[in-house]
Amino acid sequence: MNAQTPSSSDNTAAPLSYEQAGVNYDLIDPLKVSAQRAAAATAQHVAAHGFAEVAASRGESAYVVDVGPFYIASIVECLGSKALVADEMAQLTGRSFYEGIAQDTIAMAVNDLITVGATPLVVQAYWAAGGSDWFGDAQRAQALVAGWKAACDTCGVAWGGGETPALAGIVEAGRIDLAASCTGLINPKERLSVGDKLAAGDAIVLLASSGIHANGLSLARKLTERLPQGYLTPLTSGQTYGEALLAPTTLYSPVTEALYKAGITPHYCANITGHGWRKLLRHPARFTYRIDAVPEVPEVLKFIAQHAGHDDREAYSTLNMGAGFALFVRAEDAQRTAEIAQSQGIPALVAGRVEEGDKQLLIEPLGIRFGDDDLQLR
Amino acid sequence: MNAQTPSSSDNTAAPLSYEQAGVNYDLIDPLKVSAQRAAAATAQHVAAHGFAEVAASRGESAYVVDVGPFYIASIVECLGSKALVADEMAQLTGRSFYEGIAQDTIAMAVNDLITVGATPLVVQAYWAAGGSDWFGDAQRAQALVAGWKAACDTCGVAWGGGETPALAGIVEAGRIDLAASCTGLINPKERLSVGDKLAAGDAIVLLASSGIHANGLSLARKLTERLPQGYLTPLTSGQTYGEALLAPTTLYSPVTEALYKAGITPHYCANITGHGWRKLLRHPARFTYRIDAVPEVPEVLKFIAQHAGHDDREAYSTLNMGAGFALFVRAEDAQRTAEIAQSQGIPALVAGRVEEGDKQLLIEPLGIRFGDDDLQLR
Structure with a gap:
């Protein structure tokens, strides 16, 4: 099921590290650093529109721009591999767990966005399936929709729209890559929390x-x-x-x-x-x-x-x-x-x-x- | 390579339809309709924050909210399967085409966002790879970074950040699922174009x-x-x-x-x-x-x-x-x-x-x- 993680393994009780579980940060991090550097160099475009980026937000969980009367925060976040657990459990139990998976996906975006003091305003759905047939399982698809809607209701955020591509050849057959983008406002501006207020005694x-x-x-x-x-x-x-x-x-x-x-x-x-x-x-x-x-x-x-x-x-x-x-x-x-x-x-x-x-x-x-x-x- | 499209096929010159190429809209569309209905029902959350959604934007390419001094437009868009062509061509020619692929991905988001009259302000990158090793190909990864930066420069948009997950088991090994989210402003508000101005004679x-x-x-x-x-x-x-x-x-x-x-x-x-x-x-x-x-x-x-x-x-x-x-x-x-x-x-x-x-x-x-x-x- 997992193409990267060796499927044969000893079943001994030796400690299991995160790297053994298939994630190698040494390969990802150089890209991240160079992407962060390139991204930081685009700040002047905000200034060209008469606005200013909040530079301190670059290292934080959401990116913040000062547009005058308030700040705008934005983010895109991936669910990760939790959907694979839902897929396995659906096979084992016949139940769909995608209502919860939808909430997980929105939580990834919203819980990061609010760290900078933002009120989430709009969420966009990114549901990239391994083929059109993913959406043919009506029970699962409706659970995803219902859970997404319910999480938006909990967070008081509008569901603006999104993408539901069928990506055979990129996403594995029968799987779905879930992500959410979120835009929010920091309003009034005093709500901004990018760390300048933190003090000893807090x-x-x-x-x-x-x-x-x-x-x-x-x-x-x-x-x-x-x-x-x-x-x-x-x-x-x-x-x-x-x-x-x-x-x-x-x-x-x-x-x-x-x-x-x-x-x-x-x-x-x-x-x-x-x-x-x-x-x-x-x-x-x-x-x-x-x-x-x-x-x-x-x-x-x-x-x-x-x-x-x-x-x-x-x-x-x-x-x-x-x-x-x-x-x-x-x-x-x-x-x-x-x-x-x-x-x-x-x-x-x-x-x-x-x-x-x-x-x-x-x-x-x-x-x-x-x-x-x-x-x-x- | 493509798990959904039958790989054996007759090589005759019979016309080739889009459905034969592996995309079945009949399966996707019922989900889209129910998602659109659920999304529309979240509009009141914007009102609870003292703002108003531009309802006419619901059928358009980007979602628009009236936040008072201007409108905010937001969107998430997927590249689709073009990266597979880049991967094949890299194997055949030894060249990396990911600089162009980055531009394609940003274009999917920006070209939709501007239809409503928005100036793109912030782009977020969504680069979900089939495993950490995707990012280990430094030439390809740097081309993606360079192309993303260049496209942001062309569009005068700030690159706010993004996600670079390694999704083994969801994204196929050696592949990458690319998307971009974009937030923009319609400012001044007269720039809004959600169709009410269109007239005979235009x-x-x-x-x-x-x-x-x-x-x-x-x-x-x-x-x-x-x-x-x-x-x-x-x-x-x-x-x-x-x-x-x-x-x-x-x-x-x-x-x-x-x-x-x-x-x-x-x-x-x-x-x-x-x-x-x-x-x-x-x-x-x-x-x-x-x-x-x-x-x-x-x-x-x-x-x-x-x-x-x-x-x-x-x-x-x-x-x-x-x-x-x-x-x-x-x-x-x-x-x-x-x-x-x-x-x-x-x-x-x-x-x-x-x-x-x-x-x-x-x-x-x-x-x-x-x-x-x-x-x-x-």
Whole structure:
């Protein structure tokens, strides 16, 4: 099924790294660097139209342009390989999981867009199938439509349109490549959060994840080779591994919108995706992030860490471990921030604080330290 | 190579239809309709933010929202299967054609976005490869970066960022799924062109295409099975079929921007992509479009029509036949519109006019009529 990952493998309990799961960042990163350099050199075009890019957004999760009365943020994001889990589970159970997959895809775009303080305004759908026949499975196709619509409703974002190409020869037969683009406004402009407000003394509020979200799936899929019952392996709760993996990614924009209405402007936000908790080190400045309380870890993430032979340090460096989104707010706003998230149905925890000091993340309850180098590694 | 298109085929000269080339719109269209209906039902979210969608843009090439001082237009567009031609030609010639492929991808988004009167502001790159190793071919990857940057420069658009996922198991090994999202402003708001200005008496100005652009490639690829030398078949000019197919799509935003600066606001625009000249019937109102002059047909399109056994009617209903973009302008602006396009290096022709009457396109020099039903068919 996976053309890149060796399908024959020993079923021993040797630790399984992300690289073994088929992703080689050493090959991707040189391209990324050269693309980023070329992209940065196009900034003057915005100026030619009388506007200005927010240069600090170049290293952030969404690109921001100052168009006068407000800022415009935009982004395109890919779901990744989670759809492959849905496909396998559909074969095993006869159920369609594409309603959740649609939410996952929108979450990838929206949860990144809101980190800069934007209100998502328009989402575009990119559904590239391996052939016209993908769309012939009406149940699956309607689940994708229904889930996409529902996620737009949750985020208060208009579904503007999109593309549904049939790409035989590029996308594999029977598969679909899902992505979403999103455009939003930072309005009023004071909502902009590209990091200039972050300060020592700020509190770190962690919003609960619903499970693996859509990052770490290469590892999670690879792991099924070690499980005699594969995706149907029951977890302690009785839910199967596959079902648990397919819990849809939490949409966090209702929280950021509710915070704005309550008068709370985060000083910084981090969407915890690839690289797990190392994303808490995303801000370019030198600060120490001291965590004194960690959220409950979703059962499926404990299971993955255990079966992949990961210690806490490796697990927290790869997976979200129960924290899907981090808000950095004034200390006096911390408790209310958590309460507002909870009022939106999302458990939240005042987990720690920002301090002067070396650039590092200290997860004290687990005795873990990540330094600046740990995020640069990939 | 192409998992959906039967690879065994008779090499006779029987006419080759688009459906035979592997695209079945009957399977895609029900999904499109239900997606469009669900998308339309999300409009109230824009209102909840104090803004308003431009409902007339729902049937157009880009989605438009009124945010007060100006309109925001957004879009995501896929390249389609043209990259497969570049991959084949790279194997046959040792050359990389990805600089042109990058331009093609941006053209798909930008040429659609400008139809509503927008100035493209930000482009995001979506480059989903079949595995990390795609990015390991430095020459090809750098060509993609360089071409993307150059196309942004031509269009005066900022390259905001993007995604470069490695999607083994979804995208085929060695392949890449390319798309672009684009956000633009309609500013001043008078530039909005979603069709309300189109009127009988308007002139139709056709802008030259550079070749096949990025539509009709399934057919063009299928045709190589009938050519003993395949992509290396020489055309009359001496250029090979493959090289001619890979001529990058013309970027038309320099023309629409120059028109604005010259005080000319098109009443309507049509990007001529899939469905060929039937796209001239895109506007929802009932008008007769009478064409009395047709542009020169690029050699490669003549070649395709001839070898696919297409008569003029079928060729003009599928391919751009030398006209990549149509501008509908006041009759008194027609000649100057063509001159302004030419000043941007793009040949242009005052080709006909809009008249009261049945909804139809009359290509008089060729005796072709397309009625309303001809665009509904797909």
